[in-house]
Amino acid sequence: TVLIIDFGSQVTQLIARRVRESGVYSEIVPFTDAEDAVTRMKPSAIILSGGPASTHEAGTPRAPEAVFSAGVPVLGICYGQQTMVAQMGGAVSGSDHREFGRAEIMLRKPSPLFEGLGDPGSSLQVWMSHGDRVDSLPPGFEVIASTPGAPFAAIADESRQLYGVQFHPEVVHTPQGAAMLRNFTHEIAGCKGGWTMARFRDTAIERIREQVGDGRVVCGLSGGVDSAVTAVLIHEAIGEQLTCIFVDHGLLRAGEAEQVVTLFRDSYNIPLVHAEAAPQFLAALEGVSDPEQKRKIIGGLFIDVFEAEAKRIGGADFLAQGTLYPDVIESVSFTGGPSVTIKSHHNVGGLPERMNMKLLEPLRELFKDEVRELGRELGLPDGFLRRHPFPGPGLAIRIPGAVTPDKLEILRKADRIYLEEIEKAGLYDDIWQAFAVLLPVRTVGVMGDARSYDYVCALRAVTSTDGMTADYFPFSHDFLGRAATRIINEVRGINRVVYDVTSKPPGTIEWE
Ligand code: XMP
Structure with missing residues (x-):
């Protein structure tokens, strides 16, 4: 070491x-x-x-x-x-x-x-x-x-x-x-250099077996890479002692919930509870437009649903989480006081105490790119591992203002087209995160011979190494024109598209 x-x-x-x-x-x-x-x-x-x-x-x-x-x-x-x-x-x-x-x-x-x-x-x-x-x-x-x-x-x-x-x-x-x-x-120093992901996988599996014994583990799946790798690794270690819970809040992208369920149930045969809670989340979000309020509602409800499902399967001794090394390192600060909360990030904080569970965090020594490598080692499909990060509160924070089923539908369509164009142009892996935002603003347009009065869609794409700072992605005008034309032609409800050229700081990656 x-x-x-x-x-x-x-x-x-x-x-x-x-x-x-x-x-x-x-x-x-x-x-x-x-x-x-x-x-x-x-x-x-x-x-x-x-x-x-x-x-x-x-x-x-x-x-x-x-x-x-x-x-x-x-x-x-x-x-x-x-x-x-x-x-x-x-x-x-x-x-x-x-x-x-x-x-x-x-x-x-x-x-x-x-x-x-x-x-x-x-x-x-x-x-x-x-x-x-x-x-x-x-x-x-x-x-x-x-x-x-x-x-x-x-x-x-x-x-x-x-x-x-x-x-x-x-x-x-x-x-x-x-x-x-x-x-x-x-x-x-004469170090030999034998630290590889294959070695890490073996020692991690042994440690999980030791820590868990014959206890039971629940793991929340989010659709993201970290929780998926956590679950597959633990499953390799202790098999059926693990149950995954996927709280489907109805705020995911087009096709994502199905992908998660298929991957875990069919490819890996991991016991999975699919909690379809969209109606509950949408009802709780009705009429709420303050970003922090939305985050708190989603985070709180997520914990409630997760807890109810965990109880239904008879409870567990451990809660598995995909915590990574950057979250663990105690950063040295010379400024003293606590840092300002820019956004309250959503996770299952508080659950382990509430349910009297111990934490199991097998990735807490790894960086993001190492997690992807471990995922590859565990046979997770490449298409899944290269996915861009996606925030816990999902599309709710990409619809400024109140979230409605109609707006979610419009946003999903626009977002899918945008990402299709990015894949087609071969740019997906050059980008840290790309997504569409549906603005609560309607503008006038002319389509055919008629006047339209529809929503504005903002496109966002950034490069970054850790999400802490970011630059907007320099698409060609040609690309932007193509994506905008397709979105306006194919998505009813949007008649104008703009591109966000703000870096972070001073902007954040997400709009809320
Ligand atoms: P911001 O918008 O703060 O985002 O520049 C930085 C990174 O964090 C993601 N993000 C979240 N991830 N729960 C998450 O799991 C959240 O509540 C949340 N909010 C932002 C964001 O997508 C970006 O990758």
Whole structure:
């Protein structure tokens, strides 16, 4: 295991992903828990992340002594490098010369960190983002690479296997960064790289068997990838001790509910309760137009229906959830107070306590792309695994204003055409999420010789890596024209189509 100590950088998760991609398991721990983690995990290498603090200010975070006395290789990145230098007797200063963006480092000395990447005298492109910089090195260290603005761009004490880089090897803008991290874990720390999804699957299955014993498990299916992979994995581990509950709130896309039911009942033979609760949800949503109100109603009713179905099948000891690693990592925050709720996300929060169930979360160590890989390993169809994320409250938050059956019908048709066109153009996999929104606005149009007065449909498509930030997708005008024409011609009730060109921030991906 490689232990990554988080000092609050925006990109700490990327370090973990790069390390795992090289076949080495890694875990992120906030600096406050680092001491315990070193003892508990006995890591074969330690990486100190970047962070927003400044080492020459009092009270800023430090790496615990245990990191340097563990006798394993340590790599400090950006703030991690600075605190290592400061803690070992070197000096760091705040410089006026901030450095952001692309830079070229020149290799100065042969080092296993740069194995296979070039000889001394050659240069490599890297991504810099820092204000402070190292001024003088602790005893035993030497410079292994530099830039004109950063004479200590990469430093090493080869005898103690301590390394520091001022740039960020974990981001894609450092093209050889993954190779450097691989050199660190494989060449320097001697990790073997046998961490694969096939191995993960086997150990996960064993752990589930151990944890569950002969208990009973319920798993809520949403139609999404995470809950599907969770269910199939658990089914492999404990078979019929698992029952899936699919609360069909009637707010799914065209054809989705059928797909879920067929996949689980017919292909996997997993016991599945299909709770067809659309009328209940629609009745509860009638006349409600406030977005938060809608979310709360759907979330609450979802739990009620789920609980009733779980009781009907005789209850369970465990509730399985498709929680992923990004939801688990305790992010290091320097702002103190709780962060603002932008939208209340819908999940089955509160249910385990209410029903006295324990939680079973077999994916809590995985990133999204790793979940897809595990799904492939478990034989889930590719068409299912590459699906775009879909929000729990479903189409209800894509119909601003009150939700009605008619509007749901109109939106489903428009959305289906839009996605068909995206698939036809071969763009589906380039897009993080694409969907139609039905606006509560009617405009005048002319169709044939008659006046029309119908709804506006907004199309949304974004690129993103984690849903936290996003850019609108740059469709060609040709594509947009084609999609708009088809929607207006084929969907009664829509006579105008617009494209949303807002990025996130300041917009959010969904409209509500
Ligand atoms: P926003 O709209 O906040 O969305 O930019 C970010 C990502 O989260 C999804 N989303 C949800 N997912 N329950 C979910 O499971 C929700 O209540 C919810 N709201 C938004 C959204 O589709 C996007 O992928």
